[in-house]
Amino acid sequence: MKIITINSKGGVGKSTTSMQIIAPFLYQLNGKQKVKFAELDDENQDSTTFSGSDLIEAQQIQITGTDLDSKLLDLIIDNDNIIIDVGGNKTTTFVIESLSNTGIINALDLIVIPLGDGEQDASNAIKLYNWIRELNNDIKIIFALSRIDPSMDLEMQFFDFFGDKQGRIDDRPGLIDKINLADQNIIKVRNSDIIKYSRAFGITAYELSEIDIIEVKEKMKQALTKKEKKDDPRIKKLAYRQTVLNKAADYRQTVLEPAFEVLRTLV
CATH class of the missing domain: 3.40.50.300 (P-loop containing nucleotide triphosphate hydrolases)
Incomplete structure (x- = not known):
């Protein structure tokens, strides 16, 4: 083609x-x-x-x-x-x-x-x-x-x-x-x-939609259950990543x- x-x-x-x-x-x-x-x-x-x-x-x-x-x-x-x-x-x-x-x-x-x-x-x-x-x-x-x-x-x-x-x-x-x-x-x-x-990730929206969001959600859940979650830098990163993957799935x-x-x- x-x-x-x-x-x-x-x-x-x-x-x-x-x-x-x-x-x-x-x-x-x-x-x-x-x-x-x-x-x-x-x-x-x-x-x-x-x-x-x-x-x-x-x-x-x-x-x-x-x-x-x-x-x-x-x-x-x-x-x-x-x-x-x-x-x-x-x-x-x-x-x-x-x-x-x-x-x-x-x-x-x-x-x-x-x-x-x-x-x-x-x-x-x-x-x-x-x-x-x-x-x-x-x-x-x-x-x-x-x-x-x-x-x-x-x-x-x-x-x-x-x-x-x-x-x-x-x-x-x-x-x-x-x-x-x-x-x-x-x-x-x-x-x-x-x-x-x-563009920030250097891949297409299609490829972002292929990433398994379940794994990201599970990591987020684990991070939120820890006592020291207030100072855990992963939480913001995982929240951002989950938002991006949800938008990719919608797109x-x-x-x-x-x-x-x-x-x-x-x-």
Whole structure:
């Protein structure tokens, strides 16, 4: 499975979507074997944060001064299971042009287009979608709605993308209406502290959710039963760890598993 995550707009959650959603999904699909994770970006090397992850074999690739055609050709042809996380701005243009020039776009299985709730985010996502469809009409595409606020109505938060279907303001159509019905595939990536915590641990939220919380709870129980518990430094550490693991379990249930279910329908 060859998957690329891309949007010319910066700050739309490309790296989070690639590492926290697509990487564990492809890892599961690959029989829980490591998958290649290539980060094409001159400015951001986010994958280095996850040096402790057992899901991926990461590679950071500079765009400037690189024979991009050859590099992409080698990456996509030589790896059966790969995620390519593409930087924004001109990097997106260079990569799409290279995929087009070499024809290697036809070897991709899925293109993931993340977007935030801003007007420019949605506009850039649709422009990219149309560009991809001009090059290849068969490749699977999915949109990842990033930084979802669970306290808000989803269609109101992503007003420019969905439009005013409820007639609350001005009945305007959404940019999603410009997408072929078969391509209106969406995964929802909500805000969560677990993203920050996973970066601190150097592994993904998925991997944190795999840690046995029962053992942590048992250690906490033992620490609390000791007479000298007031001065036991383990208690705060265990409490923090238990909080993180609970958040990871919740994230897996409410974000990862629903996203995996949608992704499975496309592969």
